[in-house]
Amino acid sequence: MTKPISGKIVAQHNSRDSCWIIVHGKVYDVTEFLDGGSKIILKYAGKDATQEYEPIHPPSAIIDNLPPERHLGPVEEGTVEKVEVRITDEEKARLQRVEARPPLSEILNLHDFEAIGRLTMPEKAWAYYSSASDDEITNRENHAAFHRIWFRPRILRDVTNVDWSTTIIGHASTMPIYISATALGKLGHPEGELNLTRAAAKHGIIQMIPTLSSCSFDEIVDAAQPDQVQFFQLYVNKDRAITKRIDMRMAFDAEDPHEIGKSGSDKVDRSRGAAKAITGFIDPGLKWADISWFKSITRMPLILKGVQTWEDALEAYDQNLAGIVLSNHGGRQLDFARSGIEVLVEVVEKFKEKRGITFPNDRFQLLVDGGVRRATDVLKAIALGATAVGIGRPFLYAFSTYGVDGVDHALQILQDEFEMNLRLLGAGTIKDVVPDMVDVSNIRSHLVTVPRDRLYDINYESMQHARLRDTKAKTKL
Numbered sequence: 001m002t003k004p005i006s007g008k009i010v011a012q013h014n015s016r017d018s019c020w021i022i023v024h025g026k027v028y029d030v031t032e033f034l035d036g037g038s039k040i041i042l043k044y045a046g047k048d049a050t051q052e053y054e055p056i057h058p059p060s061a062i063i064d065n066l067p068p069e070r071h072l073g074p075v076e077e078g079t080v081e082k083v084e085v086r087i088t089d090e091e092k093a094r095l096q097r098v099e100a101r102p103p104l105s106e107i108l109n110l111h112d113f114e115a116i117g118r119l120t121m122p123e124k125a126w127a128y129y130s131s132a133s134d135d136e137i138t139n140r141e142n143h144a145a146f147h148r149i150w151f152r153p154r155i156l157r158d159v160t161n162v163d164w165s166t167t168i169i170g171h172a173s174t175m176p177i178y179i180s181a182t183a184l185g186k187l188g189h190p191e192g193e194l195n196l197t198r199a200a201a202k203h204g205i206i207q208m209i210p211t212l213s214s215c216s217f218d219e220i221v222d223a224a225q226p227d228q229v230q231f232f233q234l235y236v237n238k239d240r241a242i243t244k245r246i247d248m249r250m251a252f253d254a255e256d257p258h259e260i261g262k263s264g265s266d267k268v269d270r271s272r273g274a275a276k277a278i279t280g281f282i283d284p285g286l287k288w289a290d291i292s293w294f295k296s297i298t299r300m301p302l303i304l305k306g307v308q309t310w311e312d313a314l315e316a317y318d319q320n321l322a323g324i325v326l327s328n329h330g331g332r333q334l335d336f337a338r339s340g341i342e343v344l345v346e347v348v349e350k351f352k353e354k355r356g357i358t359f360p361n362d363r364f365q366l367l368v369d370g371g372v373r374r375a376t377d378v379l380k381a382i383a384l385g386a387t388a389v390g391i392g393r394p395f396l397y398a399f400s401t402y403g404v405d406g407v408d409h410a411l412q413i414l415q416d417e418f419e420m421n422l423r424l425l426g427a428g429t430i431k432d433v434v435p436d437m438v439d440v441s442n443i444r445s446h447l448v449t450v451p452r453d454r455l456y457d458i459n460y461e462s463m464q465h466a467r468l469r470d471t472k473a474k475t476k477l
């Protein structure tokens, strides 16, 4: 066994010429990672970097990416100078707000998780999770687009028993939703993505594991129940050998489908640091011609995420993919990209026109994400031909403040909303939710609103989010 290295020796390697760091009690020589000047690594040169490293990288990242000769061995216990953690007044105030968070019984909808998360989450986590690109127009449009679709409910139908379960890419799901891939789960909660895995198991829904998870792929798969289905979101590495290795492991570890991620970078303004630090490996050269290579290295169904036009949807169909996710990445890439729900309408129309194909369709499934906060949003997408929708941020907010119980509660809210709204829509099952049940005539209009009717608006008593406990009587959020 390698002899433990004294913290004092490590501390001497604190420069660009020789940079050692400690992560989880092991010493690593990361000098070669400093090419291009990584300020954040240098900040921890010669020190214990575990706290900074942990939320951003899975435990195995450093081991997998650094050649074995750079793994210098364990650090000698008790010799490392403790990095002083100073608790600011702001942080103290935040911790008090965490104590004052309302019980889950007072969280009535997915918006409430966001309202409480904004007040209680660590600043970095809130910035990374809630932010989007440029002016965040697409981020807000994603939800607003659902407001341009109205229901045409049917009456006098027997809805004593309603069933909102479905099948997504051949896998049973208790609801027509799945948990979309979101990076850096440990920024919000020490258990990170495992909160999602456990709640997904409890509710019988599918979790999409991100390439950039904070927990390792193995941890997430190990936390799953034996029959639990998980998807894998793959960012394609510039070094295709690495992508191939990931794929081989997927095939052995999880017998389930995965999807190819978009090749663009996670472009996020309010939290530039985290996004830039983790996306440098993504291949901007990924192209349609590469699809055949993916097919040659895996036997799992492939779904392409990030499709935003009918032309690309048709190309994906022609390349025999199992489906697509109509997604603009939660408004985190190109601002003014249209919402997934709007693109869905165009895709369904054009497939009918060009190929005579209708949806939902088992040979090629349409998934949608972005801005989904209510079961009614989901039902609109289902009526328009989607098989299921992905939800991202609400689950991040839920686990950041309440851990796994928060995600469980969020999923229960959705289950309850499905039951109620299917009845009100006059649909006994998901198959009964058909195009005639929605009026989508305004979906393409991106009107800027007319001046508001102030007298009427002032009389409207606005709904309130959940509130912190001890400030409830005094403050509005």
Ligand SMILES: Cc1cc2nc3c(=O)[nH]c(=O)nc-3n(C[C@H](O)[C@H](O)[C@H](O)COP(=O)(O)O)c2cc1C
Residues within 6 Å of the ligand: 128, 129, 130, 142, 180, 181, 182, 183, 210, 211, 212, 233, 261, 262, 305, 327, 328, 329, 330, 331, 332, 369, 370, 371, 372, 390, 391, 392, 393, 394
């Ligand atoms: C904090 C955050 C991180 C994300 N990370 C990824 C990622 O690593 N890979 C990916 O394919 N999509 C990622 N997404 C996009 C989501 O998969 C999904 O498309 C989006 O969140 C849906 O919008 P919603 O948050 O309004 O539900 C991320 C989204 C957020 C909010």
